[in-house]
Amino acid sequence: MLGKCCYFRGMNRKDLLQLIIKKQSLLCVGLDTDIDLIPKHLLKYEDPIFEFNKQIIDATIDTAVAYKPNLAFYESRGIEGWKSLEKTMQYLNQFKGKAFTIADAKRGDIGNTSKMYAKAFFEWMDFDSVTVAPYMGADSVKPFLEYKDKWVILLGLTSNAGSADFQFSETGEGKLYEKVIRKAQEWGTPDQLMFVIGATHPEQFVSIRNIAPEHFYLVPGVGAQGGDINQICQNGLNNHGGLLINSTRAIIYASKGEDFAEKARQCALDATQTMAPYVKSLTA
Amino acid sequence: MLGKCCYFRGMNRKDLLQLIIKKQSLLCVGLDTDIDLIPKHLLKYEDPIFEFNKQIIDATIDTAVAYKPNLAFYESRGIEGWKSLEKTMQYLNQFKGKAFTIADAKRGDIGNTSKMYAKAFFEWMDFDSVTVAPYMGADSVKPFLEYKDKWVILLGLTSNAGSADFQFSETGEGKLYEKVIRKAQEWGTPDQLMFVIGATHPEQFVSIRNIAPEHFYLVPGVGAQGGDINQICQNGLNNHGGLLINSTRAIIYASKGEDFAEKARQCALDATQTMAPYVKSLTA
Numbered sequence: 116m117l118g119k120c121c122y123f124r125g126m127n128r129k130d131l132l133q134l135i136i137k138k139q140s141l142l143c144v145g146l147d148t149d150i151d152l153i154p155k156h157l158l159k160y161e162d163p164i165f166e167f168n169k170q171i172i173d174a175t176i177d178t179a180v181a182y183k184p185n186l187a188f189y190e191s192r193g194i195e196g197w198k199s200l201e202k203t204m205q206y207l208n209q210f211k212g213k214a215f216t217i218a219d220a221k222r223g224d225i226g227n228t229s230k231m232y233a234k235a236f237f238e239w240m241d242f243d244s245v246t247v248a249p250y251m252g253a254d255s256v257k258p259f260l261e262y263k264d265k266w267v268i269l270l271g272l273t274s275n276a277g278s279a280d281f282q283f284s285e286t287g288e289g290k291l292y293e294k295v296i297r298k299a300q301e302w303g304t305p306d307q308l309m310f311v312i313g314a315t316h317p318e319q320f321v322s323i324r325n326i327a328p329e330h331f332y333l334v335p336g337v338g339a340q341g342g343d344i345n346q347i348c349q350n351g352l353n354n355h356g357g358l359l360i361n362s363t364r365a366i367i368y369a370s371k372g373e374d375f376a377e378k379a380r381q382c383a384l385d386a387t388q389t390m391a392p393y394v395k396s397l398t399a
Numbered sequence: 400m401l402g403k404c405c406y407f408r409g410m411n412r413k414d415l416l417q418l419i420i421k422k423q424s425l426l427c428v429g430l431d432t433d434i435d436l437i438p439k440h441l442l443k444y445e446d447p448i449f450e451f452n453k454q455i456i457d458a459t460i461d462t463a464v465a466y467k468p469n470l471a472f473y474e475s476r477g478i479e480g481w482k483s484l485e486k487t488m489q490y491l492n493q494f495k496g497k498a499f500t501i502a503d504a505k506r507g508d509i510g511n512t513s514k515m516y517a518k519a520f521f522e523w524m525d526f527d528s529v530t531v532a533p534y535m536g537a538d539s540v541k542p543f544l545e546y547k548d549k550w551v552i553l554l555g556l557t558s559n560a561g562s563a564d565f566q567f568s569e570t571g572e573g574k575l576y577e578k579v580i581r582k583a584q585e586w587g588t589p590d591q592l593m594f595v596i597g598a599t600h601p602e603q604f605v606s607i608r609n610i611a612p613e614h615f616y617l618v619p620g621v622g623a624q625g626g627d628i629n630q631i632c633q634n635g636l637n638n639h640g641g642l643l644i645n646s647t648r649a650i651i652y653a654s655k656g657e658d659f660a661e662k663a664r665q666c667a668l669d670a671t672q673t674m675a676p677y678v679k680s681l682t683a
Contacts, residue, residue: 147512187508187515193523197481221508223532224471225559228431231471239477248507250534250554252561270534275509277536280582284575286568291575298564 125264126215126243128306128355131331132399134180134215135356139394140387141348143181143217143333144171144379145363146203147188152368154375164192164199167375169206171367174376175383176214181359182207183217183333204240215359216243217268217333223248223255230258237262244268246311246333249295253302260303267308271296272323274313274336289326296326305329305355312351314342314360320350331357337386338365344386348393356397362386409548410499410527412590412639415615416683418464418499419640423678424671425632427465427501427617428455428663429647430487431472436652438659448476448483451659453490455651458660459667460498465643466491467501467617488524499643500527501552501617507532507539514542521546528552530595530617533579537586544587551592555580556607558597558620573610580610589613589639596635598626598644604634615641621670622649628670632677640681646670 126134135141146168153167160166172182184203189196207216218240222232229247236245237259244266247256259267272282272292282292289297296310305327312323314336323332332351336342337360344360351358366386370378410418419425430452437451444450456466468487473480491500502524506516513531520529521543528550531540543551556566556576566576573581580594589611596607598620607616616635620626621644628644635642650670654662 149515185508185512185515187506187512187519191515191518191523193519194478194481194485197478201478219508221532221535222471222505224469224503224505225557225561228469228471231433231469231475234475235471235477239475248505248532248534250532250565251505251557251559252564252566254559254561256561273509273535275535275538277509277538277540280536281534281575281579282536284568284570284572284578286570286575288568291565291568291570294568295565 126212127264128331129399130212131215132356132397134213135394136397136399138178138180139391140178140180141356141358141360141390141394142179142383142387143183143359143361144175144179144366144383145219145335145361146171146182146184146367147363148367149188150192154371154373156373162199162202164196165202168199168203170376171379172206174380175366176210178383178387179214181215181217183219183361185219201240204242208241218242218245221246221248221270223251225251226254226258229255233259233262237265244309246270249299256299256302260307265307267303268333269295269299269308269310271310272312272316272319274315274340274342278313278316293323293326296323300327305331309333311335314347315340317343317346317350320347324351324353328353329355331355331359333359333361335361338362344389348390352393354397356394360390410496411548412615413683414496415499416640416681418497419678420681420683422462422464423675424462424464425640425642425644425674425678426463426667426671427467427643427645428459428463428650428667429503429619429645430455430466430468430651431647432468432651433472434476438655438657440657446483446486448480449486452487454660455663456490458664459650460494462667462671463498465499465501467503467645469503485524488526492525502526502529505530505532505554507535509535510538510542513539517543517546521549528593530554533583540583540586544591549591551587552617553579553583553592553594555594556596556600556603558599558624558626562597562600577607577610580607584611589615593617595619598631599624601627601630601634604631608635608637612637613639615639615643617643617645619645622646628673632674636677638681640678644674
């Protein structure tokens with residue numbers, strides 16, 4: 116149990132803002148590490164996935180505010196994959212307070228089951244936060260909110276094409292994603308609850324900010340999926356920062372050669388440079 | 400990779416009906432195995448969770464049609480938990496064709512990520528089916544549907560109290576759960592797609608059968624959650640059987656003593672006895 120030996124209290128919203136100001140960055144680096152896409156020279160290592168993650172983290176830790184391993188990429192490799200994730204989290208947790216960690220798991224089940232998922236991510240792995248799916252409602256989300264200084268990042272409006280299927284449904288209390296964002300504020304405060312808002316819907320950020328002005332948003336979908344950092348910052352920034360902008364493929368797979376970490380760093384710096392004028396306006 | 404060594408083609412809808420008729424049962428046994436709730440005498444085994452599951456399976460295999468480990472209970476125990484699940488699936492896969500297996504995972508993510516989850520459950524673990532959450536729409540579900548003779552069990556109307564928060568939203572195309580059940584039929588056929596319909600909503604089964612007459616429903620929520628087997632069978636059975644009725648706590652925790660497996664068997668037999676008059680009407 117990784118969590119047991121760590122007494123760091125976790126990051127609150129103020130810590131997160133300070134980190135953003137310190138690094139002048141809103142960048143979250145996605146660690147969707149795929150054995151078929153990483154540079155071939157890493158395959159000689161005992162755990163190529165961990166080695167890749169470690170080098171990506173080392174190359175970007177001064178400019179990335181958050182790291183977000185997507186669980187599916189580890190789960191698909193069985194026990195071996197879980198070991199790579201465990202090692203990655205042990206490594207990331209050495210930077211406790213210097214980088215915010217997100218388990219991109221999109222879990223959610225009936226109460227007693229969600230409690231077990233919360234245990235997995237907050238106790239075993241000691242992540243700062245976990246992404247949660249809203250379909251099953253209050254009792255599927257609340258067990259995650261019971262952990263002090265841990266965060267739930269609830270799916271609001273996702274970045275994928277399929278977001279059009281149900282999330283835009285008119286419910287009589289706004290579109291479904293608006294209803295989710297409103298309703299969830301009855302369950303958790305802006306100090307423990309964030310929302311996933313996809314960068315592919317920049318025009319929605321203004322109205323969503325009206326519904327949830329204080330909350331942080333985790334924003335996937337820039338880079339490979341087409342979202343634009345400038346638009347997101349213009350429409351989504353608040354006084355607390357309020358944005359963690361995720362980039363995965365554009366950074367971690369910037370090069371397939373031995374220079375992958377260096378190239379990842381360059382792409383991360385390019386992204387934060389775009390964010391810098393907006394971050395500049397923030398004060399702790 | 401467990402799946403690699405197994406060439407059984409998986410179970411189609413006809414196989415499932417034949418199994419139901421052979422066992423005269425619609426029973427699915429939930430394997431939400433919690434180290435704190437299993438009989439103490441099992442703690443002497445190297446892997447108490449697997450030992451518990453194995454004894455439950457041995458005691459119920461002649462009367463249960465399906466087994467449904469809930470992933471959260473394994474995930475919460477870290478690598479050790481995943482090893483218990485792997486062993487449980489290796490054991491269950493010896494009964495290939497004689498019991499239908501369900502990964503109760505409630506996963507769902509953007510396309511390239513759902514693909515990795517599908518790999519985890521269908522290739523690594525070789526489950527027959529996996530539960531999937533609908534919030535993220537088509538591209539989050541379709542990668543699971545690409546496996547021949549494997550099944551997606553999509554959350555429709557769940558059994559928990561939180562189902563009231565979003566699933567009953569009026570969308571202009573019916574309630575959200577009705578829209579989900581209708582829309583998903585554009586993605587998959589009744590030979591590869593089931594729906595989760597909670598036993599705690601017996602009055603909804605009739606109208607849901609109008610929307611999805613041919614599909615199988617996985618029905619959680621009898622026993623501890625209060626659902627009634629008779630009502631479910633009366634309102635939900637179709638010519639193909641069309642129901643897998645799950646019971647977890649009432650069966651696997653029927654006794655905390657050394658007689659737990661025997662008591663589990665008795666409770667499973669009681670449940671199937673209630674189902675028998677309905678199953679009797681089915682023909683292959």
